[in-house]
Every structure is written in structure tokens, then in C-alpha cells.
Amino acid sequence: MFRILFFLIIVISAVEIALFVWLGNVFNVWFVLFGIILTGLAGAYLAKYQGTDTLNRARFELSHGRAPTDEILDGIAILVGAVLLFTPGFVTDTIGFLLLIPQTRKPAKIYIRKIVSEMFRKGSIKVFRNY
Incomplete structure (x- = not known):
């Protein structure tokens, strides 16, 4: 169970970072920050x-x-x-x-x-x- 949880944390973190970078390039950094806060x-x-x-x-x-x-x-x-x-x-x-x-x-x-x-x-x- 620990291995699965650890793997999910790593994968979800990598996907989140990739999504942040992609959205930051498509729109801008302020849009991403506003979305996170909202x-x-x-x-x-x-x-x-x-x-x-x-x-x-x-x-x-x-x-x-x-x-x-x-x-x-x-x-x-x-x-x-x-x-x-x-x-x-x-x-x-x-x-x-x-x-x-x-x-x-x-x-x-x-x-x-x-x-x-x-x-x-x-x-x-x-x-x-x-x-």
C-alpha cells in the first residue's frame, strides 16, 4: 500500500507541475496563480x-x-x-x-x-x- 501511495504522489506531482508549466506558457503565470487561489x-x-x-x-x-x-x-x-x-x-x-x-x-x-x-x-x- 505504501508503494502505491508513494507512486501516486510522485506521478500526481509530476502531472501537476507539467500542467502548471503548460498553462503558464499558454496563458500566463498570473492566470495560473489566480486559478490556484480561486x-x-x-x-x-x-x-x-x-x-x-x-x-x-x-x-x-x-x-x-x-x-x-x-x-x-x-x-x-x-x-x-x-x-x-x-x-x-x-x-x-x-x-x-x-x-x-x-x-x-x-x-x-x-x-x-x-x-x-x-x-x-x-x-x-x-x-x-x-x-
Whole structure:
């Protein structure tokens, strides 16, 4: 897992740098800098709005005696999306925005649920109950 993550970090960084250089040559450096700042600000606002909404839905579910499973998955996706938006780059910003928009977040939630279910099945995750 570490090797895959390390490889992805190197590849994504190289793609981001190449994209910065290409866009800087096509438009200009100020356009690239403005784009980085604008996506960071828009992402911070969207992450705050989506995070607050998810927290309120989780509170509602808990107050009615239900487990907020979808809200927890939404929270994970929002957290990852916000971190990606604070990372300078247009590829990471695109992935971050996709994780922050509720309609495009659904495939990520399905994937996360599949991974967690597989980890439960394999025994990688253990549940301890206090009775």
C-alpha cells in the first residue's frame, strides 16, 4: 500500500507541475496563480458548507436513534476533498471538487463502503463492544 501511495504522489506531482508549466506558457503565470487561489477559496467555502450540512444531518439521524452511516461516509469524502483542494494543483482540485459535490460524491461513497466491507470480511477491522 505504501508503494502505491508513494507512486501516486510522485506521478500526481509530476502531472501537476507539467500542467502548471503548460498553462503558464499558454496563458500566463498570473492566470495560473489566480486559478490556484480561486479554487482554494471556492473549495474552502464549499467544504465548510457541505461539512456543516453533513454534521446537521448526522445530528438529526442520531436524535432519531439511527446510526449516521451515510453521513460518516460523506464526512470522509468531504475531508479528503477539502485536503485535495488545499493542495495546489488543478488535477487535485478537480478530484477535490468531485468529492465535495453531493451528486458526484456517490461513486466515491460506494467505493469506500465496498473497501470497508471487504476489510470487515477479511478481519482487518475488528469491532469491540462494551456491554
